[in-house]
Amino acid sequence: MKRELEEEAKALEREKVKREQEARLEAERKILIEELQKAKLQKAAALSAINQAPQPQTVLQLQLELQQQLQRQQQPQQQQQQSLVSFGYPAAITEKEAINWLKHGF
Structure with missing residues (x-):
C-alpha cells in the first residue's frame, strides 16, 4: 500500500514536471514566433524604404x-x-x- 502511494506520487510528480516543461516550451515558442514576426515586419519595412528611396x-x-x-x-x-x-x-x-x-x- 505504501509503495503504491509512493509510485503514484512519483507518477504525479513526473506529470507535473512534464506539464510545467510543456508550458515553458509553449511560452518559448510563442516568444520565438513573435520575434520572427517582428523580424519579418522590420525586413519588409526596410525593403519598402529602400524601394521608396530615389535611386x-x-x-x-x-x-x-x-x-x-x-x-x-x-x-x-x-x-x-x-x-x-x-x-x-x-x-x-x-x-x-x-x-x-x-x-x-x-
Whole structure:
C-alpha cells in the first residue's frame, strides 16, 4: 500500500514536471514566433524604404547627393563654432594665442 502511494506520487510528480516543461516550451515558442514576426515586419519595412528611396541614376547625381549629405552634417558644426564667438573675439583660444594677444595687444 505504501509503495503504491509512493509510485503514484512519483507518477504525479513526473506529470507535473512534464506539464510545467510543456508550458515553458509553449511560452518559448510563442516568444520565438513573435520575434520572427517582428523580424519579418522590420525586413519588409526596410525593403519598402529602400524601394521608396530615389535611386541615383548617374555619377553626378550620386556626387550631388553625397555633397548635400556632407553639407547637412557640417551645418551643426558650423553653428557650434559660431556660438563660441562672442563680441568678435573667439571664446575658446589656446594659451599661446592668449599670450600673443597680451604681448601685442588686441
